[in-house]
Amino acid sequence: MDELKQLVDDIGRRSYDAQFGKRRLPEVFDADLWHTLDESGLTRLITEQDAGPRELAVVLAGLARHAAAVPIAETDLLAGWLAAEAGLEVPAGPLTVGIGAGGVARDVPWPTDAAIVLAAREADGLYVGLLHDPEVTAGHNLAGEPRGALEYDTDGLTGLDPAVGDELVRRGAWARCVQIIGAFDAALELTVAHTSERVQFGRALSKFQAVQHSLAAMAGEIEQARAATDLATAAVTDYGFGHARADYAVTVAKVAVGRAVTPVTTIAHQLHGAIGVTIEHQLWSATMRARSWSDEFGSTAGYARRLGRWALQAEDPWDVLISSPTS
Known part of the structure; x- marks a missing residue:
């Protein structure tokens, strides 16, 4: 675990140093950092590397210390897991999850930089599906991380237990x-x-x-x-x-x-x-x-x-x- 912590700290520190003076609102997805994490096997620890929450916690906290501009939690812990529960095939690369109700999903993290797995929590149950080229209204949170809103319908989505x-x-x-x-x-x-x-x-x-x-x-x-x-x-x-x-x-x-x-x-x-x-x-x-x-x-x-x-x-x-x- 100490070796993992040191690896994440080194990667995060180099990424922050490379972005020094370049921060802006909204923040830009750090493609170089994502590539480094992917090459290191850190983008899908739980879904592909048979790791557990303890290991993922080290990665999430370490990257957060250095303000990493990548959706690791969304890719591995949330969208990857949800897609597996619904039997969906997802593309390689970053993923994110949109949680919606009443035909609208708000505050979707990194909506234009990652494939979106939708979880629609409707009155008659939960519907899950991979969205293809949705129309996103872009915004960002206080820290400048991209957040977006989108409309959807549940046709063709997979029903799951709430x-x-x-x-x-x-x-x-x-x-x-x-x-x-x-x-x-x-x-x-x-x-x-x-x-x-x-x-x-x-x-x-x-x-x-x-x-x-x-x-x-x-x-x-x-x-x-x-x-x-x-x-x-x-x-x-x-x-x-x-x-x-x-x-x-x-x-x-x-x-x-x-x-x-x-x-x-x-x-x-x-x-x-x-x-x-x-x-x-x-x-x-x-x-x-x-x-x-x-x-x-x-x-x-x-x-x-x-x-x-x-x-x-x-x-x-x-x-x-x-x-x-x-x-």
Whole structure:
């Protein structure tokens, strides 16, 4: 696992350095990075390499640390898996997934750079299919990552159990938690380096007690979020994404990570000052990704309400509080 982490870090760092000064809104798909990852066998770890969530988590977090502009989670964990569930053949290269309802799919990641596998969650069930040359209304999230909207109809799509759609969302929620932790690590590393190097009144910023308290608070929020995400990774590894324990653990992680986004990103920008808000600075890429990803595949508030309902409905709410769901 250490070797995999080092490999991903080296690839991600070289990619970021190559893109330095070239970032723009919306971001452009990094074809060179994708080629390198594909040659290294990292684009389809789960669907083709017989790896598991632990290995994929290393890849997702490592690439997120370096603001990689490629849809790895969408290709491997989401669209590739969903296509296999529906018995669809998908092309080589990047894939993405569109989750729609009522004939419209919104916020589709990388919609013009990847083949789109649609999951239409309609009133009469889940319909899945590979879209060919759909008309996409292009946009982007706060970090500049391409997001798009498209219309569809369900003719010719494959019907699946709605539980597959639930698992798809759970997979996406877990992936975003892992990626946010990677973005958090980048933000903390940059903030520690900046406060150590920046001199104010004859002393490094990191020597001031208020700055030390802020850094400690930032690190504490990150480690709390990391612990919840590690729990979710262990649950999906041991039980699979379709299990109730995985559902519970991913819900907890989505709440913990989502609630950490505001304090972590706020402290990072406060300690960087004006420099941290420019698109050219790596901090901007990290914090804007964290803020954007926290609302994808369900909001923090939505998952918090879900936890609350479980506690109210449980025979013993203590089971919910100590991470011991009954099923």
